[in-house]
Each structure stands twice: as structure tokens, then as C-alpha cells.
Amino acid sequence: MANSDAIVGWKTITFGCHILEPGNAANFRTGDWRSQRPVVDKEKCIKCGMCWVFCPDMAYSQDEDGYFVVDLEYCKGCGICAHECPKDAITMVPEEG
Amino acid sequence: MSKRVGIEVSIAIAEAVGLARAEVIPAYPITPQTHIVEHLSEMVANGEVDAEFVPVESEHAAMSCCCGSIAAGARTFTSSSSQGLSLMSEILYIPSTMRLPIVMVVANRAMSAPISIWNDHQDIMVQRDIGWIQTFAENGQEAVDLTLHAFRVAEDRNVSLPMIVNIDGFTLSHVIEPIELPDQEEVDKFLPPFKPRYKLDPRRPISMGPVGIPEVYTEAKVAHDKAMKKAKRYILKAWDEFEEIFGRKYNPVESYRTEDAEVLLVTMGSISETAMTAVDAMRDAGQKVGLLRIRLWRPFPGQEFRKAVGKAKVLAVIDRCLPPGALCGPVGAELRSLFYKIPGAPKIFSFVAGLGGRDVTVERFEEIVDKARAFAKKRPRELYEVIGVREK
Numbered sequence: 001m002a003n004s005d006a007i008v009g010w011k012t013i014t015f016g017c018h019i020l021e022p023g024n025a026a027n028f029r030t031g032d033w034r035s036q037r038p039v040v041d042k043e044k045c046i047k048c049g050m051c052w053v054f055c056p057d058m059a060y061s062q063d064e065d066g067y068f069v070v071d072l073e074y075c076k077g078c079g080i081c082a083h084e085c086p087k088d089a090i091t092m093v094p095e096e097g
Numbered sequence: 098m099s100k101r102v103g104i105e106v107s108i109a110i111a112e113a114v115g116l117a118r119a120e121v122i123p124a125y126p127i128t129p130q131t132h133i134v135e136h137l138s139e140m141v142a143n144g145e146v147d148a149e150f151v152p153v154e155s156e157h158a159a160m161s162c163c164c165g166s167i168a169a170g171a172r173t174f175t176s177s178s179s180q181g182l183s184l185m186s187e188i189l190y191i192p193s194t195m196r197l198p199i200v201m202v203v204a205n206r207a208m209s210a211p212i213s214i215w216n217d218h219q220d221i222m223v224q225r226d227i228g229w230i231q232t233f234a235e236n237g238q239e240a241v242d243l244t245l246h247a248f249r250v251a252e253d254r255n256v257s258l259p260m261i262v263n264i265d266g267f268t269l270s271h272v273i274e275p276i277e278l279p280d281q282e283e284v285d286k287f288l289p290p291f292k293p294r295y296k297l298d299p300r301r302p303i304s305m306g307p308v309g310i311p312e313v314y315t316e317a318k319v320a321h322d323k324a325m326k327k328a329k330r331y332i333l334k335a336w337d338e339f340e341e342i343f344g345r346k347y348n349p350v351e352s353y354r355t356e357d358a359e360v361l362l363v364t365m366g367s368i369s370e371t372a373m374t375a376v377d378a379m380r381d382a383g384q385k386v387g388l389l390r391i392r393l394w395r396p397f398p399g400q401e402f403r404k405a406v407g408k409a410k411v412l413a414v415i416d417r418c419l420p421p422g423a424l425c426g427p428v429g430a431e432l433r434s435l436f437y438k439i440p441g442a443p444k445i446f447s448f449v450a451g452l453g454g455r456d457v458t459v460e461r462f463e464e465i466v467d468k469a470r471a472f473a474k475k476r477p478r479e480l481y482e483v484i485g486v487r488e489k
């Protein structure tokens with residue numbers, strides 16, 4: 001979230017700290033502080049989309065082959081997808097560094 | 098034409114809120130309360146005021162509801178007191194930095210324990226730093242006038258800050274006084290419809306109340322502080338406009354017989370009327386004593402106060418609040434800070450009086466002046482003195 005766009009002075013901060021641009025959360029890399037990432041095993045995946053349904057950040061989307069892939073710009077690594085996957089196809093792997 | 102009537106101050110404030118055409122009134126009339134919202138609920142039920150009266154489940158919810166309605170662009174009013182005001186506390190900091198101009202009348206009362214429903218200023222001093230503009234009324238007429246003034250100032254697009262009008266619980270809220278209630282035409286002239294700079298509107302979506310990460314929180318608070326300081330000129334301007342329409346003049350600091358005064362009493366709220374009687378008595382006895390009454394408490398009118406002090410040598414500051422373990426009461430501390438290391442500054446002595454509804458009589462004011470004179474000659478051992486406290 002600590003995107004350089006958010007760094008403003010008291011004279012330039014928006015009135016009342018309002019966000020005047022609707023849906024501007026998309027402009028911020030909210031996945032920056034993730035400590036673990038979901039890795040999908042396509043061998044086990046049945047394309048049911050439970051990860052897509054449960055992801056609180058709507059970070060999953062479907063690719064051309066029908067698999068669900070995560071956008072790591074927004075994935076916070078909460079692990080809900082791995083917990084909900086009925087085929088245990090998702091493993092949470094620690095981020096390095 | 099406006100008419101002068103004998104009316105309970107709380108009822109008169111409710112009438113003023115009706116004349117101000119408040120649109121949403123969320124309230125939770127817990128004891129101790131006043132007739133302000135009680136009467137407003139009757140006015141709404143009778144169709145005399147075109148407003149939503151929202152009977153919520155607590156004072157916390159009342160202030161939360163105020164935040165919602167003002168964010169949606171509705172002129173919003175509520176009223177509270179002592180423990181109920183404290184229950185609002187968590188929410189009170191929110192509309193101020195978010196620049197949402199709610200207007201609230203607080204009937205000032207003591208904080209428990211011991212349980213008290215009587216008047217002092219401890220409830221509002223708990224909320225001193227919430228970032229709302231705050232004024233203190235001396236009498237019923239002023240309570241009505243400052244309520245109208247509050248809507249004008251808070252909603253001014255150059256200000257856009259919430260505002261509290263403090264009135265003394267019981268001493269003002271529950272007494273009947275002769276009050277001139279303005280007519281609708283005059284109020285409409287003084288108070289244009291509320292046009293917020295931003296509001297929650299599905300046609301122009303914005304988000305209010307986002308997270309303030311460490312990189313921006315300080316800037317958000319400084320922007321609020323600067324807005325408070327800038328607000329003073331619009332507070333004064335609104336008082337000038339008020340005078341043009343209603344003929345009554347208000348200042349940030351009221352001076353009474355301060356010319357050539359050696360000792361100045363400093364007060365806030367309704368005890369100032371007794372203080373004026375005391376000043377008259379002491380002047381008759383040949384003493385050079387005057388009175389300064391702080392009407393605008395936040396933003397603090399430092400410049401105006403220093404000017405009002407003039408050449409007086411001694412200030413006897415009366416706080417109706419005793420913060421245990423502090424160096425002195427909040428008004429005393431404010432003024433000591435204002436005059437710190439200023440050449441020729443008066444000596445400032447802090448007194449605590451009138452806690453939990455105890456009367457501060459003319460004799461007590463005379464005692465305070467006598468003590469301040471004595472302290473000016475021989476420095477007191479303590480930084481403040483509690484007036485009229487029994488030891489045994």
C-alpha cells in the first residue's frame with residue numbers, strides 16, 4: 001500500500017482524506033506485504049472456482065484453459081483459497097527474502 | 098418580526114434548530130438529558146419541522162448516525178451531556194478530521210463518580226481535543242444565537258468542521274429566560290441551505306474514512322489543525338453577519354469593565370453573569386477589577402485574548418474542571434501557555450470552582466480576587482487552588 005502516489009503533503013492531501021477516485025484500490029500493489037503465496041497444482045485442479053469465490057481480494061481470475069490463476073499484485077497470502085480448495089490443489093509457499 | 102418570550106432555554110434551542118431547518122436529528126435521550134431533543138422529537142412528530150428524527154440505541158450510535166447523515170449531505174443536529182457525551186467519544190474524533198459539519202449542543206455536566214447530574218465543565222474538557230469548533234454560551238439568548246451561528250460557521254465551505262455549542266447544564270438548560278426568538282425569514286437570510294463540498298452520492302461516488310497509513314496520518318492531522326486555525330476568520334465573519342441581521346454582537350472574548358483593571362477574572366459559561374455582579378460590587382468598593390469571558394474556546398483566540406488583557410497585571414482564571422494530577426485546570430494551562438515568556442505578561446493564577454453544580458457566588462469571586470492579589474505579592478505554594486473546599 002505504501003505506493004509513492006499516496007505520499008502527499010498536508011497542502012495536497014484530499015479534503016477530509018476522502019478518496020475522490022472510485023475504485024482506486026486497483027492502483028495500489030496491496031500484495032506487497034504477503035509472506036506466503038498460493039501455488040496451484042494443475043494436476044489436482046478440477047476448475048471448480050472455489051478459490052475464485054472465496055478470495056476476499058478478488059485476486060483470482062480464470063485463464064483461457066479454464067484454470068484459476070492468482071494475481072500476485074493483489075494477493076495478500078491469506079491462504080483462504082488453499083483452505084477452501086476441495087482437492088487440496090493449492091499449497092501456500094513461503095515468500096523468499 | 099421576532100418576538101421576545103419567556104421560554105425554557107432547552108426549548109428555545111430546539112426552536113432555533115427547527116428554524117435552522119435541520120434535516121436529520123439522531124438522538125438517544127439518556128439521563129441526564131435536556132428538553133432539547135425531546136422537544137425536537139415533538140416538533141418533528143407534529144410536522145412543524147421537516148426532519149428525520151432517528152431514535153437510536155445509544156449516544157455512540159447517535160453520533161455514528163450523525164456522521165452518516167451529514168456525509169449524505171443533510172443538515173444534522175444532536176445534543177448530549179456528561180456520560181452520554183463520553184459514550185460518543187470514540188466517534189467524535191471522526192467527523193472533525195473528515196470535515197463533516199455536524200452541529201451539537203452540549204449541556205455541560207459533571208462526570209461520575211460520584212454520580213452527579215449537575216453542572217460543571219468536566220464532560221466537555223474530556224472532549225477538549227476532538228477537533229470540533231467550540232463556543233460557550235452565557236445565557237439563554239446567547240445559547241439560541243450561538244446555535245444558529247454554529248450552523249452558519251460549520252457548514253461554511255471554507256470551514257467545514259463540526260461545531261459544539263456549550264451551555265451550562267441546569268443553570269441554562271432547565272431555566273426559563275426571556276428570549277428573543279428570530280422569525281423564519283431572518284434565519285433563512287442568515288443561514289443558506291447546506292451545500293457540502295463533498296457528499297456520498299451514487300452519481301458521483303467517492304469514499305470517506307479510508308485508512309491513514311503512517312506516511313499520511315500526520316499530514317491528515319496537520320490539514321485538520323490548519324483548517325481549525327483558518328476557521329477563526331469565518332467564525333468572526335459569521336458573527337458580523339449575525340449582528341447585521343439580528344442586531345446582537347458577539348466576540349471571541351467578552352470584556353466587562355476591563356478598562357484600567359489591575360485584576361481580571363477569567364471565566365467561561367453562565368458563572369460569568371455572577372462574576373459581572375461581583376465585578377460591579379468590587380468596582381463600587383473602589384477596586385480595579387474586570388472580567389474576561391472566553392466565548393470561543395476552540396480554535397483558541399490567542400490574539401484576541403492577549404489584546405483583551407491589555408495592561409492588567411493579574412489574571413484569576415477559573416476552571417470548572419479538576420483534572421487530578423495535572424498542573425492546573427485546562428483553561429489555566431491554556432493561558433499560562435499563551436503568555437509564556439511574553440514580555441510584560443500578567444501573573445496568572447489558576448482556581449477551580451463550581452464543580453458538580455456547586456454555586457459560585459459573588460462572595461466566592463471576591464475571595465478569588467483577594468487571593469489572586471495576595472498571590473501576586475507572595476507566590477502560592479500550589480499551582481492552583483480549589484475554591485470553597487472544606488477540609489473537615
